[in-house]
Amino acid sequence: MYITLIDERVAKMAPEFTRNGLQRAALKWGHQFSTLLYPVARKTLPYRPKMWWIPRLPIWAHPRRAPHSRPWSTPVPAPADELRTGPGVQLIPEAQQRAFDEAPLHDFIRLHPEMRGEHSPTGHMWISLLSTSPRVQGAARRRAQANRRPEATAPAARVTPAALTEAMKREAARLGLAAVGVTAYDIKYNYAEYHGLAVGDTIIVGIVEQNFDSTQMCPSLRSEKAALSAYAGLEDRMRLLAEWIREQGYAARAEGFVGESMVIPYAVQAGLGQLGLNGQLLTPNAGSRCRIEVMSTDAPFLHDTPVDFGIEGVCDKCQICVRRCPAGAIPAIRKESRGVVKAKLNTKRCLPVMGKTAGCSVCMKVCPVQRYGLPAVLQEFEATGRVLGKDTDDLEGFDWPLDGRHYGPGERPRLAAEVFETPGFEFDPGRKVPLDWVDPTGTNTEALGY
Numbered sequence: 001m002y003i004t005l006i007d008e009r010v011a012k013m014a015p016e017f018t019r020n021g022l023q024r025a026a027l028k029w030g031h032q033f034s035t036l037l038y039p040v041a042r043k044t045l046p047y048r049p050k051m052w053w054i055p056r057l058p059i060w061a062h063p064r065r066a067p068h069s070r071p072w073s074t075p076v077p078a079p080a081d082e083l084r085t086g087p088g089v090q091l092i093p094e095a096q097q098r099a100f101d102e103a104p105l106h107d108f109i110r111l112h113p114e115m116r117g118e119h120s121p122t123g124h125m126w127i128s129l130l131s132t133s134p135r136v137q138g139a140a141r142r143r144a145q146a147n148r149r150p151e152a153t154a155p156a157a158r159v160t161p162a163a164l165t166e167a168m169k170r171e172a173a174r175l176g177l178a179a180v181g182v183t184a185y186d187i188k189y190n191y192a193e194y195h196g197l198a199v200g201d202t203i204i205v206g207i208v209e210q211n212f213d214s215t216q217m218c219p220s221l222r223s224e225k226a227a228l229s230a231y232a233g234l235e236d237r238m239r240l241l242a243e244w245i246r247e248q249g250y251a252a253r254a255e256g257f258v259g260e261s262m263v264i265p266y267a268v269q270a271g272l273g274q275l276g277l278n279g280q281l282l283t284p285n286a287g288s289r290c291r292i293e294v295m296s297t298d299a300p301f302l303h304d305t306p307v308d309f310g311i312e313g314v315c316d317k318c319q320i321c322v323r324r325c326p327a328g329a330i331p332a333i334r335k336e337s338r339g340v341v342k343a344k345l346n347t348k349r350c351l352p353v354m355g356k357t358a359g360c361s362v363c364m365k366v367c368p369v370q371r372y373g374l375p376a377v378l379q380e381f382e383a384t385g386r387v388l389g390k391d392t393d394d395l396e397g398f399d400w401p402l403d404g405r406h407y408g409p410g411e412r413p414r415l416a417a418e419v420f421e422t423p424g425f426e427f428d429p430g431r432k433v434p435l436d437w438v439d440p441t442g443t444n445t446e447a448l449g450y
């Protein structure tokens, strides 16, 4: 009886996203077309940063990929005791410090400069980038220009930190950010190339919610474009929020989506979510269907604290992404890594697959927290002891671009060895770069086409 009830509820809550045969064939042929032209398209990679000047339609003219502009307001119920693990993520501070002292984190592109070139395993994104680059680069350019003057533009407002924080969060909601959180700057989360650029000891984490319908179509060009459009919307909103802070009399500097820091640890510390087994930030309202950016400031905002939403407990009961990942890249067990207890994704398996399958993101698509929101998942667990949508095709099913087939629960694509090959790209997580390393293309994060 419970199973019937769950199925009925899932059917009622979720519209039908499964493609028909014709759409699946289009998915497959679209992928083959993009692969066929890839050798030519990748030669244009060095020129892509210059696309910001191309005129573009307003984002509302792209309803299928536009991010949502609504602040999250759904209350999140307290999790059942069985699902509680602890606030945020389990940290081992001494091990974190040791890892940082021995090898600080580096910008991935600096560590692997070949990623920028024509051998990039994500070069297959060229079709999505073709139509979204002008918007993404335009937003990034405006932010980089604003960052040239991160200092205050007015005398400091005479208000209490609590009133200032409340006003900032109101402004963030007005700008269309889904959520913001405040936490302390931590050099351990800052890539070594960007040490010293923060303008204060406080970090604001901003989130934009990615388009719901398009995300349920992962993997596809449509969902990949929705992700890139969400980044563009986030860049503009964070730049405007930084401007507002400067007008209140404090310095503020938005980092941009290419990133100078690891944003997920900051988001967890700011109480915006917890780490899912899929390695992503699971927010209570939209799971990992969101894009995150941070900014540094010297404004005296009140800091938020990590929260136990019950997400790690839900993951332990769920494990859907572990079973559904076509590359088998998600471990079921958390282990300590650089002082953080987490399920460490096998990037070497994930990255090439992601690059060749329109960003893949099956692990995002099949996540019940992404699809139904945590309140519904907790409610279902409380009532039935089950994970909402688990074992249903509606949640777990996906169409696979490499063969145009639909894979329901219990089935996974078989990936040939060459899918994991990345000619010209040598993935080496242990690689070290000298701090004075100079990008041979001269296009560092700040200068990327701006």
Ligand code: SF4
Pocket (backbone or CB within 6 Å): 276, 277, 278, 279, 282, 314, 315, 316, 318, 319, 320, 321, 322, 363, 366, 367, 368, 369
């Ligand atoms: S699919 Fe399940 S296990 Fe994976 S991140 Fe989402 S809730 Fe956690």
Ligand code: SF4
Pocket (backbone or CB within 6 Å): 324, 325, 326, 327, 328, 329, 330, 345, 349, 350, 351, 353, 354, 359, 360, 361, 362, 363, 364
């Ligand atoms: S993006 Fe795809 S390959 Fe990578 S972890 Fe997620 S499901 Fe697996």
